[in-house]
Amino acid sequence: MKTSRLLLGMLAMASLTTAGVAAADEPGNGAYLTDSSGKVVKSGTGLCWRTGAWTPAMASAECDPDLVKKEAPKVAAAEPPAPVPAPAVAPDAPAFVPIALRAEALFGFDKAVIRPGGKQKLDEEVVAKMKEYPQVERVRVTGYTDRIGSSAYNQKLSQRRADAVKDYLVGQGVAAGRIETAAKGEADPVVSCAKVKGKANGKNRKLVECLQPNRRIMVEIETQRPVQR
DSSP: OHHHHHHHHHHHHHHHHHHHHHHHHSOTTOOBOBOTTSOBOBOTTSOBOBOTTOOGGGOOTTTOTTTSOOOOOOOOOOOOOOOOOOOOOOOOOOSSOOEEEEHHHHOOTTOOSOOHHHHHHHIIIIIHHHHHOTTEEEEEEEEOOOSSSOHHHHHHHHHHHHHHHHHHHHHTTOOGGGEEEEEOTTOSOSOOOTTOOSOSSTTOHHHHHHTGGGSEEEEEEEEEOOOOO
């Protein structure tokens, strides 16, 4: 009898000792049995040993991955849309591009009287646009001649041609204050006609004909005032 009681006592002490070791080796929540190094003890098939304190709420990802609540995948915050650049404000377009009126359409050789065909061209290309674009503040009219004749004479002739065009524009309703004239004489030639033989005078018809592009009037915008909105 005494032997039986002694054996039962030893078994009880061994059980308490084992339990104490297990409790000491359990993880923080005491759900799984661990060894002395703190590693979870597993069976030969890789299953963790649960303690009596284990509940589904104490499941770990290592031992019970199916019971662990999986975190929803983090959705990257959508980047704010790139700011739409403000449309570029284009400068006011010129009312019209510079217009070069050839002299044969405006004047006869060595003349400053506008021909009917020249007046029509001024009406279509200058007067109409001046009325269409009132924001144009001033228009420059520049007269040119060819190289036949003296420089002094050609300077005066180019001024008379520019003045004739201004007078016509004023007569068509364009304010005189919007028109400025200039005379360039035989400057800035378009053609040289250096290969044409003979004297440089009005009797050399080939030279007169060749130099026609140089006898011109240039009409262009001088300044432009912003459009009032």
